[in-house]
Amino acid sequence: MAATSMGTRRPHRDVRQWLTAAAFLAPAMIGFAVFYFRPTVLGFYNSFTDKELLRPESDWVGLENYREMISDDVFWNALWVTGYYVLVNIGVQTICAIGIAWVLDRLSGSRVMRTLVMTPYLMSNVVVALLFLWILDFRLGVMNAFLDTIGLNPQPWLSSKEWAIPSIALINVWRHMGYTALLLFAGLQTIPKDVKEAALIDGCGEIQRFIRVTLPLLRPVLAVVLVITIIGSFQIFDTVDVTTEGGPVNASRVIYLYIFDQAFARRNFGYASAMSVALFLILAVVTIVQMRLLRANESDLA
Amino acid sequence: MTAITSRLDRAETAATAVTSSRRRRRRRRHVKPSDLFFWSLVAVLLILTLFPFYWSLRTALSTNASLPANSTGLLPANFTLSGFERALGLASTEEAIAAGGSGAQIDFIKALRNSFIVSTMVTIGQVLCCAMAAYAFARLRFPFRNQLFFIVLTALMIPPIFTLLPNFLWVQDRGWLNTYLGIASPKLLMTPFAIFFLRQFFLNIPREIEEAASIDGAGRFRTFFKIIVPMSASPIVTLAVLTFIEQWNDYLWPKLVGQDESVRVLTTSLGNFRSQTPQGTPDWAGLMAATWVSALPILLLLLLAGKRLVNSIQFSGIK
Structure with a gap:
């Protein structure tokens, strides 16, 4: 051209x-x-070789790594654990973010509030993980002390099989919900005022109006935001590494952590590469399916 | 009751369709259920966001010995600054151990310095190189310009761990493990996001300005550094702040290539903390003080550049 x-x-x-x-x-x-x-x-x-860390030469092994991957229980477990994490993380986070976006919209985007909800996102994963490692500590953490005062049983949040993944998922909800809300809020600003006010004249309550009128108009933005947040969510590593290191046993061994283990602890670079190709493909499929499902390219406003 | 008022409202709205919503709100004295819901959401949001920060500060100002007996009080348990003294290495080893710290403590000041060095390197290198490249993509003519830009953008889709494995081998082969250059290298020259971000701004600069400069005989480099860069100071500063924060917070790559104490950055040092105290009770007060100190530069940047950061959010979305 x-x-x-x-x-x-x-x-x-x-x-x-x-x-x-x-x-x-x-x-x-x-x-x-x-x-x-x-x-x-x-x-x-x-991913098609038997490449190892600290060994310069490597041989072509064809699909051997992929064959090994398909019969590797730990790999499937890692995928399952990651999927579970993404589900809890994205589910809760999206609902919270929509709520926060509504709050921001009603406050006409108060700058103080916008800066405040963004703050957790600017903290490093490591700092956030350590804050919650302390808050969720079994013996001394304030979370269990609080549960105790309202008559509920304390839980070993990060050290139990049942709670490890939900805890990590909620820690990251805390870090990301404000940021996600700001992305949605930016989308809300593009919806013309008269559309919102037309609904007011029709006699809808404010919350009803938000759910019935504003949210459906937000769908294209929501689709893009979901794609971004889900892709990010699949790549969970830092928080797990700092809080549970994949344990107990493999209960929180997410795919990033397993790839990392294989590459650097066991030096199986070829195998780790094959798994990252798989992750890449999964993310590509997730993106395509989501854009289709949410019909992201069509806007009801057009 | 609400049904009647809402019907009245509707009649009123129909009668005075032009009345602004603000005037109507002022006339109505009763509290709507949605108001109640709204303000309780605001309260929950404020508490949820601020509490973890406050709680870690409260812990940092407590003594480890008094934490078990006082695990819910909102004020520091047995107020002391010794947590911060340990975090900053101001306490002697004996004092630190007596206060519940580990004898082999992390050299926090050095980690702070290393984080500053690496983040500054990456910020300057990346912003400079990406500004030049973004200008070329926005303004200069050369073959396959759009195709090349498209290829750069597709790199945004590749999960970082995919490139991380071969990059590690490359950095290792160069002998860059445990050097600042090794930690900074993958993002020292460019990220696709930075080029995309600045190109958007350069595209909006009127061409007439450059044409005027070229009539005056200025070359492309002079035009770029003397006219385009000063004109785009605002997006460039925004990108610099974003890049600095991202590098400051980066964990996985520095953990891999920079474990040696001489170059170890803050995130890596803090992340090692848990594995260093596998069984015994950790020095919670010292640790919380350390997280506060490491978060402080970011909180300062937020105070100085909060507006820029919030406004950049539309662009960050494509990350």
Whole structure:
């Protein structure tokens, strides 16, 4: 496209401009080639080899890694655990975020409130994980002390099989719900005021109006936000690594953690690569299915 | 009762369709159920967001010995600054052990310094290189420009762990393990997001400005650094703040390539904490003080640049 418009120009001027462009692009494109493009190609390639950490040579093994993956119970467990995490995390987070977006909308986007709900998201996963490691501590944590005062049984939140994943999921709901709400709020701003007010004249209550009129109009934004948050949610690592390290046994061994274990603790780089290819494909499928299901490209306003 | 009032409301609305909603709200004195719901949501949201921060501060200002007996009081149990002194390495080893700290404590000041060095390197390198590349994608003509930009954008879809494995081998082969360069390298020159973010702004700068500059005889580089960059100071600063925070918070990559204490950053040091105290009671007060100190630079940035960060959210969405 650019080439045709340049056809009428004198060639040496074009070449000079290309050289200028190359100079502008060079640093960033070197970074792209070395740290994005090369490892992507190599990641696929390694998944067909018996590559090991600390061993320079490797052999082509075809689909061996993929065969091993299909019969690996820990891999399927990791997928299951990750899926469970995503379900709890995204389910609760989306509902909370919609509620917060409504609050922000009613406050006409008060800057103080927007900054406040964004704050947890700006804290590192490690800091957030440590805050909740303390709050959820079995013996000394304030959560169990609180449950005790209202007459409920204390739970070993992060050290029990049943609660490990829901606890981690809710920790990350705390970190991400405000941020997700801000994304939704940005979408709310694009809905014309007269559409909302038309519903008011029709006699809807305020909450009803939000659920029946505003939310359906928000669907395209919601679809995009869901795709972003679900993809992020699948890649849970930091919080698990800091709080449970995958335990008890494999109860919270999410897929990222298992890939990491295989690559660095057991040095099976080829096998770890095959699993990251699988994760990549899963995320691609999730994205496509979701965009289809939520018909993201159609807006009811159009 | 509510049915009647709502019917009255409707009649009123129909009669005076032009009345602004604000005037109507002022005239109505009773509290609507949705108001009640709204303000209770605001209260819950405030408590939920602020409590964990407050609770860790309260713990950081308590002594470890008094925590078990006083696990719910809202005020610090036996107020002391010794938690912060331990976190900042101001307490002697004996004092630290007596207060429930570990004898082999993390050198927190050094970790703080390492985090600053790595985050600053990445911020300067990435913003500079990506600004230049974004300008080329927005304004310069060269073959396959749009195709190249598309390829760069598709990299946003690749899960980081996918590229992390080969990148680790590459950095290892260069001998960059346990160096600042090794920790900073993957994001030192570019991220697809940074190029996308700045390109959006450069596209909106009127072409006439550059044309005027080129008539005055300024080359592309002069035009870029003397005119385009100053004009785009605001998005560039926003990107710099976002990049700094992201690097400050990064955990997995620094954990892999920078375990040596001389380069270890804050997140890695804090993350090691739990594995260092597998059985015994951890130094909770010291740890909470340490998390506060490590969060403080980010909270400061939030105070200084909160508006920019909040406004950048539409763009962050594509991350």
